[in-house]
Amino acid sequence: MSNINNVLEYIDQHQTDYLEALKELLRIPSVSTKSEHAPDVRAAGEWVKNRLTNAGFEATLYDTAKHPIVMGQKCEKPGQPTVLIYGHYDVQPPEPFELWETPPFEPTERDGNLYARGATDDKGQMLTHILALEAYLKTAGEFPINVKVILEGEEEIGSPNLIPFIEAHKDELAADYVIISDTAQLAENVPAITYGLKGIVGCEIRLTGPKRDLHSGSFGGAVPNPVHELCALIAKMHDEKGRVAIPGFYDNVLDLEAWEREMFANLPFDEQEFIRYTGVKKVYGEAGYTTWERKTARPTLEVNGIGGGYQGEGGKTIVPSTAFAKITMRLVPNQDPHRIEHLIETFVRENCPDTVYLEFEVGGHSAEAVLVDSSSDGMKAARRAIKKGFGIEPVLIREGGSIPIVSTFKKILGCDSLLLGWGLPDDNVHSPNEKFSIRDFYRGIRTSAILLDELAQ
Ligand code: BES
Ligand code: MN
Ligand code: MN
Numbered sequence: 161m162s163n164i165n166n167v168l169e170y171i172d173q174h175q176t177d178y179l180e181a182l183k184e185l186l187r188i189p190s191v192s193t194k195s196e197h198a199p200d201v202r203a204a205g206e207w208v209k210n211r212l213t214n215a216g217f218e219a220t221l222y223d224t225a226k227h228p229i230v231m232g233q234k235c236e237k238p239g240q241p242t243v244l245i246y247g248h249y250d251v252q253p254p255e256p257f258e259l260w261e262t263p264p265f266e267p268t269e270r271d272g273n274l275y276a277r278g279a280t281d282d283k284g285q286m287l288t289h290i291l292a293l294e295a296y297l298k299t300a301g302e303f304p305i306n307v308k309v310i311l312e313g314e315e316e317i318g319s320p321n322l323i324p325f326i327e328a329h330k331d332e333l334a335a336d337y338v339i340i341s342d343t344a345q346l347a348e349n350v351p352a353i354t355y356g357l358k359g360i361v362g363c364e365i366r367l368t369g370p371k372r373d374l375h376s377g378s379f380g381g382a383v384p385n386p387v388h389e390l391c392a393l394i395a396k397m398h399d400e401k402g403r404v405a406i407p408g409f410y411d412n413v414l415d416l417e418a419w420e421r422e423m424f425a426n427l428p429f430d431e432q433e434f435i436r437y438t439g440v441k442k443v444y445g446e447a448g449y450t451t452w453e454r455k456t457a458r459p460t461l462e463v464n465g466i467g468g469g470y471q472g473e474g475g476k477t478i479v480p481s482t483a484f485a486k487i488t489m490r491l492v493p494n495q496d497p498h499r500i501e502h503l504i505e506t507f508v509r510e511n512c513p514d515t516v517y518l519e520f521e522v523g524g525h526s527a528e529a530v531l532v533d534s535s536s537d538g539m540k541a542a543r544r545a546i547k548k549g550f551g552i553e554p555v556l557i558r559e560g561g562s563i564p565i566v567s568t569f570k571k572i573l574g575c576d577s578l579l580l581g582w583g584l585p586d587d588n589v590h591s592p593n594e595k596f597s598i599r600d601f602y603r604g605i606r607t608s609a610i611l612l613d614e615l616a617q
Contacts, residue, residue: 163300167609170299171292175602178291179274181211182601185249185283186267186276192227192250192317201227201313204249204283208290208311215294217309224321227313231329234297235306241615242306244335244575245293246565247286247342248315251278252590259592272598279596280583285341286311288582288604296609304616308335312565315342318360318525319564326565326572337538338569339611341604343559343581344589348597350428351550353542354579355534356457356558357566359491361500362464362523365390365508366484367516373469373478384515386483387468394485396511397461401447404461404489406507412494414531416449416457420558424452427555437586456558461489486523490560497526527564532576541614542578548614549607554580561589580607 171178190204191197205221205228212219212232219232227250235242254264254277262268267276274284289309296303310333312322326333343354367386374383399405416424429452435443445454454460468483470476489500501522512518533539534556546554559579566577582604588594 163296163304164610164613166299167296168606171295171602171605171609174295178287178605179598179601181291182274182284182287183267183276185287186274186278187265189254189265190250190278190313191253192314193253198227201250205230205311205313208249208286211290211294212309215290216297217293219309222325224314224325226317226321229313229322229325230311231309231332233306233308233332234303235308236302237304237306240305240617241336242308242334243612243615244308244310244333244338244569244573245289246338246340246569246577247289247311248282248313249286249311250313250316251281251283252316254592256592261593264592264594269598273595274598274601275593275595277594279594280344280587281589281594282315282342284596284601285582285604288341288601289339289608291605292608292612295605296612304613307612308333315563315565318527319568320524322565323568326568330572333573335573335575337615338566338573338575338577339608340563340566340577340579341582341608342563343561343579344583344585344587345581345600346427346429346555346557346585348584349550349552351546351552351554352557352581353534353539353546353554354557354559354581355539356493356531357529357579358456358459358560358562359495359497359527359529359567360488360562360564361491361497361504361526362486362488363501363504363508364484364486364521364523365393366482366519367512368482368519369516370479370481373481376477376479379479383479384513385479386516387480389513389516390466390468390483390485392513393508393511394463394466397507402445403447404459406461406503408503409459409500412496413459414493416453420457421453423556424450424456427452427557455560457492459490459492459495460560461487463487488523490562491529493529493531495529497528501526525564527562528567529562530566530570530577531558532579536576538576538578538615542580542611545607545611545614546580548610550603580611
C-alpha cells in the first residue's frame with residue numbers, strides 16, 4: 161500500500177498554487193531585527209499557523225518577549241519515529257534597496273527563480289515542508305510517522321526566546337530527529353546534506369578619543385585619532401598566515417578528520433566559479449587549508465561593519481570623536497562560545513591603546529557549532545529521500561553558516577538534525593536579489609514528502 165505516488169501526483173498538480181502561497185508569505189516584510197517590523201513578523205507567524213491549521217494540524221502561536229513561535233503536531237502513529245520540523249519565517253534586513261533589481265518584498269519570477277528577501281532563507285525552504293505535510297494529509301489522510309513542527313521568527317537574531325521555550329516544552333517536543341531545510345546544495349543538481357554548521361560569537365567595540373569632532377589642522381597630531389587606533393587593533397586580530405591571532409582561539413578546535421579532507425577534496429566545488437560569484441581578486445584565508453575547508457570547517461573572525469568620522473559627500477577635515485567595529489567569529493566544534501567571548505574581550509582590553517576610551521560589548525547571538533552523525537538511520541533515510549526526490553545522490557558537506565537553535569535541539573531534546581538544503585550557493589542569501597530556484601522549490605516539496613515515508617519503519 162503506497163500512498164506516496166498519490167502524494168507526489170497531488171504535489172505536481174498544485175505547483176502553481178504553491179508558488180502563489182510562497183509569494184504571499186514573501187510579501188510580508190518580517191525583518192526580525194527591526195522593531196518597526198514586529199507586527200510583520202507576527203503576521204508571518206499567523207500565516208504559517210493558519211496554513212498548518214488548514215492542512216489538518218493542531219497548531220498554536222505562542223507569543224514571546226519578542227517574536228512568536230508556532231508549534232503544531234500530528235502524532236497518531238505509536239511505535240513509529242517522531243520528527244520535529246524546524247524553520248524560520250523571519251528574514252534579514254533588505255538594505256541596500258537600490259541594489260535590488262525588483263523590490264525585496266515584491267516576489268518576482270525571473271529565469272526560473274523567484275526573487276525576494278527570504279525566498280531561500282528561509283521562507284521558501286521552510287514552506288516546502290509545510291506544503292509536503294499538507295499534500296500528504298490531503299491525499300493519504302494521515303502520516304506514516306509522527307510529525308511535530310516548530311517555526312520561529314527570531315532565527316536571524318540568534319533565537320533568544322526559542323532556547324528557553326524548548327526547555328519549557330521539552331516533553332511536547334520530544335522527537336527522534338529534527339528536519340531542517342535552511343542550507344544549500346553544493347551546486348546546481350548537486351544536492352547536499354549538511355552534517356556540520358559553525359557556531360558564532362559577536363562583539364562590538366567603540367573607541368572614543370576627543371569628546372567631539374575636532375579640526376584636523378588645529379588638533380591633528382596632538383590628540384589620538386580613534387579611527388587609527390581601531391584600525392591598528394583590528395589589524396592585530398589576524399597574523400600573516402591568515403590565522404586568528406587571539407591567544408587561545410584555536411585551543412580546543414576539533415581538527416578535520418582524514419576522511420573529511422578526502423571527501424571535501426573530491427567535492428565538485430568550483431573555485432573559479434566561487435571567485436567569479438564573489439567578485440574577489442583572489443581567495444583568502446588560513447594557510448594549510450583548502451578554500452572549502454576554511455569556508456566550512458575552520459574557525460574565522462570577520463569585521464562585519466566599521467564606522468567613524470565623516471561619511472558624507474566631499475571632505476571634512478576632522479579628527480573624529482569615535483570609531484566602532486562590529487565583529488563576529490565563526491566557531492567549529494569544541495570551541496566554547498563563552499570562552500571565546502572572554503578571549504576576545506581580554507584581547508581587546510589588553511591591546512587597546514591607553515590613549516582612547518574603550519567600550520566593549522559582547523553581542524547577543526552566540527551559538528555553538530554542531531556536527532551530526534552522518535551514518536545514522538535518519539541520515540540514510542535523508543539520502544534515500546533526496547536520491548528519489550531529485551533523482552541524484554546527495555553529497556555530504558559542512559557549512560560555514562550558523563543555525564543557533566540546532567545545538568539546543570541536541571542538548572535539550574537529545575536529537576540530531578537532518579539538514580537537507582534546497583538552496584544554491586549563489587542564492588544571494590542576506591544580500592540584494594536573494595532568490596530561490598522554482599524547480600528546487602518543487603523538488604524540495606516532493607523530497608520532504610518522500611522523507612516521511614523513508615523514515616517510517
Ligand atoms: N540559513 C542561515 C544559515 C546558513 C547560511 C546555513 C548559509 C548554511 C549556509 C541562517 O538563516 C543564518 O543566516 N544564520 C545566521 C545566524 C546569526 C544571525 C546568529 C548566520 O549564520 O549569520
Ligand atoms: Mn536561515
Ligand atoms: Mn539567514
